[in-house]
Amino acid sequence: MSRRTLDDTLTFIARVDKASTPAEIADAVVDVARPLGFSHVLAGIIPIPGMTAEQQISNVVLHRWPKAWSERYFTKGYLFDDPTIQRVNASTEPFLWSELEPTYRNTPAPTRVMGEAREFNLGCGFTVPMITLNGQTAGFSLASERAEVPSVLRGQLQLIAMYAFARALGQKYKPAPVNLTPREMDILQWMAEGKSDWEISVILKVSEHLVDKIARQLRAKLNATNRTQTVATALRHNLIR
């Protein structure tokens, strides 16, 4: 039993390693969690209090969650009343949502959030708290109308959560590819070596006006406001030889 669970987990890890989009990762998660009854997954960095709905949504890295519920949840700021979020901030042990029920039974706000989630077929859930390399708190939740997690499988779900989350996080924050022309690349290299527009124009035997124009193109492409930031961003993108 346990050996098979490990093999399933290793197969899952191999599949996630090959996945190239968050949607493929979510597919892999739902496939491996379906036998337990789960059909939805949501994972992200836990927002800090005061963040707008847009900021909260931008923290999500995996989303296979009822859309209507997500919209309602984020626009109404339910996150800050959500008892599962409170638990993720307080403890690193994975938990079933049903285990939290006694902690909020007589408090209206969390009772409403969990009650409304049930109306969107998310009555039963399992959440894995995580801590990222930067020290941020993160959560990974599986949910559906009805599911069961035998205690021996909690560890498996914890592993699945961490691999899926790490992979999705890596994809989300991978710098978007920047395509530069050969001329832009040339000028960028000289900029990285600290040459001025005039010096570059002499080296490349072109007009200073052209160098200035291309430097501005580079700023736009790399979303930078000045020369230093252009070079720093280019370094991060591995564009400097």
Next chain:
Amino acid sequence: MIHIVTAENIGSYQYEMEQAYRLRHNVFVDEMGWDDLRKPDGREIDQFDDGRALHMLYIEEDRVLGYQRMLPSMRPHLLTEVLPHLCEGDFPVGPHIWEWTRYCVTRQHRDRGRILSPVGNLLLSAIVEWGLASGVQKIIIEMNPLWLLRLVQLNFRVTPLGLPQQIGKDSIIAVTAAFDRRTLKKLQEVRGNVVPAVVAQPEADQRLRA
């Protein structure tokens, strides 16, 4: 900075090794409550601290602030002797696989606000630097599963050897973690410099590096 101590140079590290054994006792027995390891003299030494063990010490102004031990997988080690039930298949064994144990950092130099502490980063970097130079590619780790995300984010390729198990009040999983240049680069990026972590090691290892 990190000093590597083996049978070859342990003679010149007596004072530091004494501190290392006491640090191990402070952290694992007094703090984490691993009572099986308790020793009347306050020095935590076990059957694996033999001539084949490789110690890595983080030393600052003669004080040992961090420690970890590497054991060759070709000889008995914790996974095979003490925690075999954490490994469901064959034990990972080979000259390129070593086991990482007894990682500890003094309380004052630990992770602040849950970020990997500079001492922790240097200890991990030391494993990767040493491994890349000596042909070691993979380490066996028994750890809290919470560490898994960080290791993956640091570009270790982590493979579970079994599922997490409850041992006392701790959840623990055995994994192998393979590393390469990308791992070293990521660790350097996180600590913001490329200065080598290892500053001293036995002659034999230096010859290996040259």
